[in-house]
Amino acid sequence: MLKLQGGQAAPGFDLPDADMEAVSLGGFLKRNVVVLYFYLRDDTPGCTQEAIEFSDMQDEFARLGAVVIGISTDDCLSHSEFLDKHGFGVQLLSDVDGEVCSSYGVLQEKEHEGRKKICVLRSTFVIGKDGVVRHAMYGVSPRGHAAQVLELIKGMQKMQVAQDTVVSLNYELQNSEGELVEKTEEPVEYLHGGYDGIFSRVEEALNGKAAGETCDVYLQPTDAFGDYDEKLVQIEPRAKFPPTIEVGMRFEGQAGDSGETLVYTVTDIAEDKVVVDGNHPLAGMSLRFHCTVNAVRKATAEELQHGHVHGAHGHHHH
Numbered sequence: 001m002l003k004l005q006g007g008q009a010a011p012g013f014d015l016p017d018a019d020m021e022a023v024s025l026g027g028f029l030k031r032n033v034v035v036l037y038f039y040l041r042d043d044t045p046g047c048t049q050e051a052i053e054f055s056d057m058q059d060e061f062a063r064l065g066a067v068v069i070g071i072s073t074d075d076c077l078s079h080s081e082f083l084d085k086h087g088f089g090v091q092l093l094s095d096v097d098g099e100v101c102s103s104y105g106v107l108q109e110k111e112h113e114g115r116k117k118i119c120v121l122r123s124t125f126v127i128g129k130d131g132v133v134r135h136a137m138y139g140v141s142p143r144g145h146a147a148q149v150l151e152l153i154k155g156m157q158k159m160q161v162a163q164d165t166v167v168s169l170n171y172e173l174q175n176s177e178g179e180l181v182e183k184t185e186e187p188v189e190y191l192h193g194g195y196d197g198i199f200s201r202v203e204e205a206l207n208g209k210a211a212g213e214t215c216d217v218y219l220q221p222t223d224a225f226g227d228y229d230e231k232l233v234q235i236e237p238r239a240k241f242p243p244t245i246e247v248g249m250r251f252e253g254q255a256g257d258s259g260e261t262l263v264y265t266v267t268d269i270a271e272d273k274v275v276v277d278g279n280h281p282l283a284g285m286s287l288r289f290h291c292t293v294n295a296v297r298k299a300t301a302e303e304l305q306h307g308h309v310h311g312a313h314g315h316h317h318h
């Protein structure tokens with residue numbers, strides 16, 4: 001069975017809890033770190049020990065923004081009895097047909113009295129807010145395990161921006177008048193360390209920062225989208241454009257002298273002429289880049305080889 005590794009996208013799940021309410025991984029993304037622990041069977045000694053420890057440390061996990069979820073192939077009723085009997089606070093999900101267990105690679109074949117049977121290998125996964133597996137632990141022992149997982153999450157949150165890390169951040173760009181020109185709605189990620197994933201001045205400022213820290217960088221046009229180039233403003237015959245043309249529309253075109261492909265914005269339309277501007281809309285502007293680090297992780301070997309982030313949606317085609 002294929003095992004997961006840190007840096008891979010966590011397989012999604014949508015399973016019923018002890019109250020038969022559906023719980024999905026998607027519901028926690030962006031907000032929580034998810035600790036997903038797979039165990040063998042409700043109310044057996046090892047699994048009870050594991051649930052006691054996770055349950056006892058639940059407040060500490062919550063303080064780090066982490067939720068703890070147990071999964072086994074028991075049904076919802078069995079989970080409900082197990083929780084009631086011991087008064088556990090952890091959430092338990094029921095994966096009766098073992099599909100989620102299988103997607104996390106935790107099923108193994110065991111021989112018992114000469115007969116082969118499939119059972120769960122006790123395993124725990126720590127999934128970042130971005131849906132990427134940070135730690136994959138197969139074959140864990142229950143005693144002391146919750147404390148060990150808590151330390152891993154503390155370590156994740158202390159991880160600093162450095163060469164070959166993937167940085168997730170939110171940012172705001174303001175012009176020299178202090179007006180907002182761009183703002184992220186969701187965190188964006190880039191590969192740190194000279195891969196052209198972000199402005200190099202911003203990389204310098206982010207070195208050594210950890211999740212939750214902010215930085216402010218004042219960028220001259222040459223540090224950002226370049227100086228404004230008058231030569232990239234061109235007047236074209238209107239007949240070259242579709243009849244529905246409007247100011248603000250954008251077209252791809254070749255620059256007159258270099259032949260480079262640029263995005264041109266229509267800035268003016270006369271009866272038979274159209275003015276297009278091949279400068280970036282923020283060219284020539286001094287900008288203030290203000291950002292907050294959302295998360296930092298090590299890049300995978302594949303990401304380093306490609307020079308860009310692959311992220312929670314797995315590998316994309318180039």
Ligand code: ZN
Nearest residue numbers: 306308310316
């Ligand atoms: Zn790639």
